[in-house]
Amino acid sequence: MRDMTTSTAAHTAAAVxxxxxxxxxxxxTAAKAAAAYYATGESSLDDDAYDRLVRGIEAYEQAHPDEVSAESPTGKVAGGAAVGDVPHTVPMLSLDNVFSAEQLRTWAASLERRIGRPVERWSVEPKLDGLAIAARYEEGRLTRLITRGDGSAGEDVSHAIGTVIGLPDHLAEPVTLEVRGEVLMTNDQFEQANTARTAHGGAPFANPRNGAAGTLRAKDREYRVEMTFFGYGALPLPDSDTACAGQLTDRPHSGLMEYVADLGVHTAAATLVAPRTVTTVEDIEARVEEIGALRPQLPFGIDGIVIKADLAADRSAAGSGSRAPRWAIAYKLPAVEKVTTLLGVEWNVGRTGIIAPRAVLAPVEIDGSTVGYATLHNPADITRRDLRIGDHVMVYKAGDIIPRIEAPVAHLRTGDEKPIPFPEACPQCGSEIDTSEQRWRCVRGRNCRLVASVSYAAGRDQLDIEGLGVTRVVQLVEAGLVGDFADLFALTREQLLGLDRMGETSTDNLLAAIETAKARPLSRVFCALGVRGTGRSMSRRIARHFATMEHIRAADAEALQRVDGIGVEKAALVVAELAELGTLIDRLVETGVNMTEPGATPPADASEKDAADAVVAGNAGPLDGMTVVVTGAMTGVLEKLSRNQMNELVERAGGKSSSSVSQRTSLLVAGENAGSKREKAEQLGTRIVGPDEFAELVADFLDRAAA
Structure with missing residues (x-):
């Protein structure tokens, strides 16, 4: 638990x-923040700041028990400030929190002392970042949705029935019961919600939880926004029959959730962080570590892990307090979402001339690191989100993902915020800006950032020209020897010897590397062109499909759409880009650069009836039609291959490379320390092979992979 404990160190600090x-x-402050959080989702504090404030309040109350305020958030169910007039049949409690492995062990030991025996089995599941609701079913039909409220009574939000994915209108059996769980927005639903909201003149939601809270309570909107439900419990209602009540009260928690899922209710069982039962606290700690590591890959937000005593007898013996059950705890993860101030916007020019905005933020600690910048997609995105200099903004970061601004916290505006100025000329060279597309671009295109463009082409995953680093490229450009990367193949020995710090040996080595680069496969050459809308994987697919540069250039948008992953918009962009790069490609051909893909043949004539189903001969390999994920450290003959070369090997052998395990994954190549991807594949029943077995499977393609 070293990493998790270290990363929570700052998170555990309480306000003094x-x-x-x-x-x-x-x-x-805490009462006002809680009231807003549970009523509309628009709290003045982010989760981390609220947690620290409440822990400070708890510490003060422990030291001064005679001064405890009736308004204190301690001792109350989370959401206690929220109003509601629908009584809960059983109190809808919240959870106490721990923030470290040590606190978890202390809690588990205290629970075992309370029940007078070791806990036989624990259930470990994700703590979903949404709103708790109770869904009541009568004879299998969904009749009512109720928020948690103050734990005793909640708000009736039954008008949302039909908009929540995962809560079926009718269960698989005509039973009467109440399912409890979280309503949230997935990342995709959040983006769709903000698009719809801003299109109808509303301010964007600050984050998915804010969006779910506002949407769940909204009535008579002009537009429809979907949300997702994840069940985490169920209980009988007064009208439940004896058999159903027994199913709900006597089962282990894990069995109860299986029963709920069988009824048709959505749970976390099919996710990467599926609930799991374990027998020791050490196993709990390991699963906490695993879920924390998987957090960046999830399509929805979690803010912790819930640990529960699984057996009904243990839960009954432990009982509940006034605000939380004693048999469950929430292990809170470090915050990946914080509120900070937008100080300004920088406009940077990329290697293809794209002008990209970057937010300058008041530094804030998120997930163990200090964040001072965040990505902004394009000017249209800034306008859509209505971002302003001086705004309080919700910043999101998970794992190694670049921090991003989700939205301004509009209710915190003071009126002093200012519009973000957009550039009127290219920030790099002063030329005009092409604003015809959402992503603005310098009219000089790649020539605006020539050094970056040439360095990219010479990079390891493209032409792999050893000895041609950024410093050398700068030298060549400044000497007037290189105006695009085709000029590299026309360099002479005399020209290079005339440069500073270029002796005979370094000159000969560079020329040899450039000569070797001429023979790279078409997929590498195409990738070196830096066609917008494509990358390494897409370049390989295009090269395998068309086999030659001539066929790629002759393809229209319709033909390009036959390549897996290319839609209407991307196809049109690629056609336009290739037209723009025509002169460069002609010069590459003249210098002898390879323009064919080994083992591939062109598709059938597009006019033929079966053209859409044409495949290249290179796909008719041992991995034909398979989606393959490579994870862990490779050994044996595969040891020296980079991850990109492994993906090339997969695709040359007819497969499709992927970075994540899912239901569509056909094969997992698991090296040393394969970790969570292997575990997920085992859960899904996906075929798993080691490096040696995989090397035998694709032996005929290994030589090409190292090219």
Whole structure:
């Protein structure tokens, strides 16, 4: 648990309250933030700041028990400030929190002391970042949705029935019961919700939870927004028959959730972070570590892991307090979402001339690192989100993903915020800007960032020209010897010897590397062109499909759409890009650069009836039609291959490379320390092979992979 414990160190720090005045102010701030959080999702504090404030309040109250305020958030069910008039049949409690492995072990030991025996089995599941609701079914039909409210009564939001994916209108059996769970927005639903909201003149939601809270309560909107439900529990209602009540109260928690899923209710069982039962606290810690590592890959938000005593007898013996059950705890993960201030916007020019905005932020600690910048997609995105200099903004970061701004926290605006100025000329060279597409571009295109463009072409995953680093490219450009990367193949020995720090040996080595690069396969050459809308994987697919550069250039948008992963918009962009690059490609051909893909043949004539189903001979390999994921460290003959070369090998052998395991994965190549991907493949029943077995399978293609 080293990484998780270290990363939560800052998260566990509580606000220090010096005196009764500071305590009263903290209680007032927390009460207002909680009221907004549970009513509309628009809290003035992010989760991490709220948690630290509440822990500070708890610490003060422990030291001054005679000063505890009736308004204090401690001792209350989360959401206690929210109003509601529909009574819960059984109190809808929240969970207590722990923030470290040590706190988890202390809690588990206290639970076992309370029940007088070791806990035989634990259930470990994701803590979903949404709104808790109770869904009541009568004889199998969904009749009512109720928020948690203050735990005793909640708000009726039954008008949302039909908009929540995962809550069927009718169960598989005509039973009467209540299912409890979280309503949230997935990442895709959040983007769709903000698109619809801004199109109808509304401010974008700050984050998915904000979106779910606002949408769940909204009535009579002009547009429809979907949400997703994940069940985490169920209980009988007064009208439930005896058999159903027994199914719900006597089962282990894990069995109860299987029963709920069999009824047709959505649970987390099919996700990467599926609930799991374990027998020791050490196993809990390991699963916490696994779920934390998987967090960046999830299509929805989690803010922790819930640990529960699985057996009904253990839960009954432990009982519940006034605000939380004693048999469950939430292990909170470090925040990946914080509120900070947008100080400004920088406009950077990429290697293809794309002008990309970058947000400059007041530095904020997120997930163990200090964030001072965040990505912004394009000017249209800035306009759609209505971002302004001086805005409080919700910034999201998970794992190694570049931080991004989700939206401004509009309710915190003071009126002093200012519009973001857009550039009127290229920030790099001062030329005009092409604003005809959402992503603005310098009219000089690649020539605006010539060094970056040539360096990219010479890179390891493209032409792999050893000895041609950025410094050398700068030297060649400044000397007037290179105006695009085709000029590399026309360099002479005399020209290179005339440069500073270029002796005979380094000159001969560079010329040899350039000569070797001429023989790279078409997929590498195409990737070196830096066609917008394509990358390494897409370049390989295009090269395998068309086999020669001549056929690629002759293809229209319709023909390009026959390549897996290319849609209408991308096809049109690729056609336009290839027309723009025509002169460069002609010069590459003249210098003798290879323009064919080994083992591939052109598709059938597009006019033929079966043209859409044509495949290249290179696809008729041992992996034909298979989706393959490579993970872990390769050994044996595969040891020296980079991950990109492994993906090339997969695709040359007829397969499709992928970076994540899913239901569509046909084969997992698992090297040393394969980790969570192997575990997911085992759960799905996916075929798994080691490096040696895979090398035998694709032996006929190994020589080409190293090219």
């Amino acid at each position: 309250l010096a005196d009764s005045t500071a305590y009263a102010e903290a209680v007032g």
